[in-house]
Amino acid sequence: MLSRIIYCTAVLLATIAVILLALFSPQPYRKNLTPFVALSFYIRQPQVTGPEARPVEPPPPAGAMIFHHTLTEGPENTSRVVGKAQGFIIPVESFAHSAFNIIYLTIHTNEYSGSISIQAKSLTYKEREVLSIVGGTGSFAFVRGLAVFAQTDEAIYHIKLHLKFSNGS
Template sequence: MLSRIIYCTAVLLATIAVILLALFSPQPYRKNLTPFVALSFYIRQPRVTGPEASPVEPPPPPAGALIFHHTLTEGPENTSQVVGKAQGFIIPVESFAHSAFNIIYLTIHTNQYSGSISIQAKSLIHKEREVLGIVGGTGSFAFVRGLAVFAKTDEAIYHIKLHLKFSNGS
């Protein structure tokens, strides 16, 4: 009889605990509550210092591949805070112009966002201003879509404006 009372009490306490947890547990944490976000960054060539520093090399010939690893900063100044990096692999040859390999990856680490954004670079025309499509991301930018506007501001600096649209489940 005593074991039956203990068993019923344990079941009752477990049921009460489940109900209380369901009623008073905190909501899941979400970083992005707004479905649209606009961000602005600057892409700069890496700073090379010391005796091995050499002048900026000319761009590769049109038939070669363009592989780059640049710094992503908050502003255009040399003293701007570095918030990530921009990396890419682009084959500007006409037969590869619409290749899935032509992607620019932005990796961003700020107080508000942490993750990466994939930008499709299929339609590069090498103008002073390019509008490219965002095809996905990771971390804070999971499943993001939108546009990336690249504008050349200096010989070694690009201003990038990101117009992001998050999916409903973000």
């Protein structure tokens, strides 16, 4: 009889401990508490100076466009550099909807550090493009959303990122 009382007491105490832990345990650490974030940057073409300086020409219609540009906070030459924009786009009709057409943004600010992958297979080469964000790394792990590119100048693009973080970030 005594062993039965000890067993019931142990089960009761274990049940109470599980309930109390479930009610009063600390929440897991989450670096980003907001599921939606809007960011705004500018993509600048590299400025070449000196005797070899020449205007940047658009790629030929049958060639690949590979680029490596600077990502800044503002459109001015003196704006702080916060990362880079890189990409590989094949504008040829047979590859126009290829999964290889991707733009990578690498961002390093006080608040965020990581990269964002933007799918560029639906480019229409207009002054304003709305493209899909298909993932990221670092602070942007598993992010989804939209990237709106608007050409403000011949050498400057304004990019607005509308990011949606997954529940696990």
